[in-house]
Structure formats: C-alpha cells, structure tokens
Amino acid sequence: MIHSEVGVSVAIPLFNEEESAPVLHEQLKEALESLGETYEIIFVDDGSSDSTYETISEIAKKDSTVRAVKFRRNYGQTPAMAAGIDLSAGRIIVTMDGDLQNDPKDIPNFIEKIAEGYDIVVGWRHNRQDKLITRKIPSRMANWLIGKVTGVPIRDNGCSLKAYRASLIKSVPLYSEMHRFIPAMASITGAKVAEIKVTHHARRFGVSKYGLSRIYKVLLDLLVIKTLVAFSSRPLTWFAILAAPALVAGISAIWFSLYQVIVLGNPFSAVIAGTGLMFSALGGFMIFAGVFAELVYKTGDMRIESLFSLTATTVGEYSSPGARR
C-alpha cells in the first residue's frame, strides 16, 4: 500500500489483546470514517504471547487501511508507540491504548483541536474507571508533581489517547518510558498543548498491566525530565544549581571550624572541617560534571536550538522592499 497523502494515522500498541483488537478495529473504522479524511491504522504487537499478531494481520489483509507490525519480543509501551509513530505517514498522528479503555469516538474531537492550531492534544480521563487506591490516587499525585516540575500542567499524563502534529512528534525523542512525558518533552519546542475530556471505560478483557511499584521510577524519570527539558542546552547552569547547596554547606562548615579555633580558641575539630571539605569537594565535582555535560551536549546531535522551526510562525504581512512601488 502506498500512502500518497494520509490525513490521520492512528498508532496503537497491543500487548496480549487478541480479544480487544477486532472490537477496537470496528470502533476505529466507525469513528475514522466519520472524519471525511484519509486515514490509516497501525497496530503494533509488542511481543504478545497470545495470538494478537495473527488477529491483527488477518484484519490487515482484509482492510487496506490497517497495517500490522510485529515486534521480535516484548519491548514495552514506549518503543511500541515509537514504532507506530515512526511508521505513520499521516499529517496528524493519534496514539491510544489497545485495551478498549480509550474510546475511538473521541478521536474526531482531537482532530478538531489540532485543526484549531494546537500541536498536541492530550486526553483527560475525567471519569476514570480504575481502582482508587492503587491507580487513581498515585496517578493524581504523579500528575501534580509532573506539572510542577516540568511547568506543563496536565491533569492526566498517563492517558494514552493523544493527538500530535506529525512533524512535531517525529522530532521529539521517544525512548525508555518517556511516553508519559511527551507533552513535557514537546514543550522544549514551544508546542501548544490542549487538554480535552475523554471517556474512559472499565477494562473489558485481560488484566491491568501496571501497579504501584512505578512511583520510584516516575520520581527518577522526573529528575531526568527536569534536566532535559529545562537545561539540556545549558547543563552547566543546572549542575551549578545542584552544586550550590553542597558548596554553601561545605564552606560554612569550614568557616565554622576556623571560627572555633581562631576566635574561640577551642581545639581543632577534624570532623567538622573534614565534613566541610567533603561537601565543598562535592560542589566542585558537580560543577565539573556540569562542564562535562556541556561537552556531551556539544558532541551530541540533539540540537535544541534548531527545534524552534517546528513551531515558529511568521506574523503580520511582509512586503519586500523591491516589490514596493
């Protein structure tokens, strides 16, 4: 199949969803046909152990708008999404879960928002159908924290149903478990982000694949995101900020111990002075780590400063001097 001009691509990671896939396909067809745009559906089987791939490749053989992709093994949700996005040909890319908890009926609303000029539209599962203690409360805390740290206040980062302008999402690095942070990552480019309410269904088939244990990982990821989003093009600044408390603590401890000896005439305390030296050294280490980070950024090929072109627009009307009478 050759896509000359595809309007909307829908990328869907599937992991052991042999029962959901056909239902999802039906629902998607219905929702996408109503768009009046060309579209494609990309199912990515993330190394399922059941017959998910057989199911979706059967669908793909009958329906030319569907592509079925099979991973060699289970890689996780972010790589599956990345593959879907990499293979997408559409101008707009929609991502969603394959477990029927997202409703394809919401997709037209997303497309509409993109048409209004937003670069990213994220879903907000306002009536979330999950367990309160293990899912909803941790997720609410996480979202609040993510919003605070990244400066992109989104109520529901975990919702997979999102729509992107293709040129933008294709240039945002997507690896590890970063899909949760795409809006924050994309904010590097100055993307305009909208949030709309989506319906959320309780799980129909299979079991939930996440648990409470992710909190620590999310915390670490947040530190990473902060580093990358705010400071990846000037890491020395960030490391200097991190070094400041250590330097303050270290230098004051050294002064304190000198003060004890010189002014008060107390015996010299190796413990206090040593601790002070230790923290001062940490401060020094952090600053040089920052210098090293500058080197890393310089030799890498992720050029933050060239990302502006993805979102920059010209404003007003320009007439060249030569054309003027």
Next chain:
Amino acid sequence: MTSSNLVSVVIPVSERVEDLPSLVHRYREALEGDGKQVEIICVLDGSFKALSAELQDIQKERGNLKIVQLARHFGEATALRAGFDLAKGDIVMTLPAYEQVTADSLPVLLSALPDKPMAIGVRSPRQDGWLNKLQARVFNGLVSAFTGEKFRDLGCGVRAIRRDVLEHIQLYGDLHRFLPILASRAGFGVVEMELQQSSQDHRRRLYSVGIYVRRMLDLLTVLFLVKFTKKPLRFFGLLGTGFSAFGGLVLSYLIVERLLGLTTLSERPAFLLGAIMLVLGIQLFAIGLLGELIIFTHAKEIKEYSIEEITN
C-alpha cells in the same frame, strides 16, 4: 551473496592452537558428512607464523579456507567480527581453536537451525574437575541472576547462528561470551543443545586473579547493557539512593543526638562517614544524570525495537 546450504565456520585463533590444523580437517569432515557446504574462516588474532604457514598449506590443498591475519591481538569479540564480515553462509558457526566438543557432535547443533535463530552448545556430561565445574556454575548462575537469561554453559564457544541475527548484535570487548544473551535480548530465540565434550577440553584450569576480576567487570557490563542502557539514572540512581540514604541516616541520627545534648559532633568520626556516604550517593546521581544526557543527545540513533514482520 549468501548461500542457503553453505555453513561458514569462524574460528578465532588466539591460544591453545597446537591442534588447529588437524582440527580444521575434523570440523570440515563432520560438517560435510552432514551434507553441508563448508567454508572455514580462521581469524589469527595475533602473530602465529608457523600456524599460518600450516593453514596456508591446507588452503592450497583443500580450498574453502580463508585466513585472516589481524595486525595485533584485538580480542575474541573483534576476531569474531572480522570473521562474520567475511562469512557468506546463511548459517554462521563459531568454533573454538581447540576441540571443546567432539567434531562429530556438530551436526546435532546444526539440526536446530534454521528453525531456531541460534543454537549454542552445552558440554554434557562435563568431565572437568570439581573446581572447574564450580567456577562455571558460579559464573553462569551469576549471569542468569543478573540478566534473567538462563544459560547453562556460556563458556562454550560452539555456536550456530542464523545470519540475520548477527545484523542485530553489536559485539565488542569481552562481550562474545554473552552472545546468546545479546541475541536473546534482541528478540531471537536461543536453544541449547547438549554436545559431547571432547577429551581435549580439560587441560588448564586455574586462571590468574586478573581473569576473575575481568569476568566480574564483564558481569557488571552485561547487567548494565541488558537492563539500563536507555535509563542510566535507574542504575546509578538506585546505587545513589542506597548510599545517600545510609549517609543521611547516620547524619540525622548524630544531629538528633547533638540537638538533645548527648554528644558533640566534633567527637564523632561517624559524622564523617555519614558525610562521605551522602556525598558519594549524590555523585552517583550526578553521573546518572550525565548518562541520561548522553542518551538524550544521541536519541536519534536509538532505535529500541526490532520489527519481525509487517503485514500491509
């Protein structure tokens, strides 16, 4: 150009080479006896003048033997790579330069392909002394604990690999030992086949301390490669959290004691210990962040997945 009935045999040559010329014959006989076309690629990893001459005689006599001379000793992984680059067969075998398993048992290994992407030999039954068995046990056990990949005999250099697998694997340093793990992580099934251990295999056994240290470092490398390549902060962060939590606890305990007036800090060297641990923990975090920055700035080269098939 690749050929479907052709088996390329890559032999990295660096030590215990006395028997190689006759071994080349035996390998060839065994595989040709199994109805395969065979090309043998000997990669001389270092200077082996006499051996090279002997091999060239075989080359003249029988053909189908390539001899690659590396300009210095590069190590087994590089030697294998040099061999893989020249291999033309759809199936590539790696075989040691001394007889680890009897040549007769090689067809057993090949019978697993091409249905399976990779088959590796397991020397069975093992006839080594108890000390060597124990060493091997401990090493293989540690590897499977660290990586979650269970292999019984990683020290066995007898492997048969479908060609397409090699394109997905990066070999360097001492990683050749972990080839099955790398292949399995890249999404290819690896089967173990029990092969008859050769009587030539058990000779020297106790290694120098340096070797053991290197094995341990290899383990750390493979752990990092398998679990944390794309998320260095998870690795360093875990260590960093441990150290700084310990340091923090010591510090806060002493500070509380001081505030209660039970002690003065200047008399408590433990305070220094706490400070050192905390500092080390934070440094590990900083290194993890640097790692993340490196990954991020190279994100364009990272493709985390490997696609087996696309319909439509």
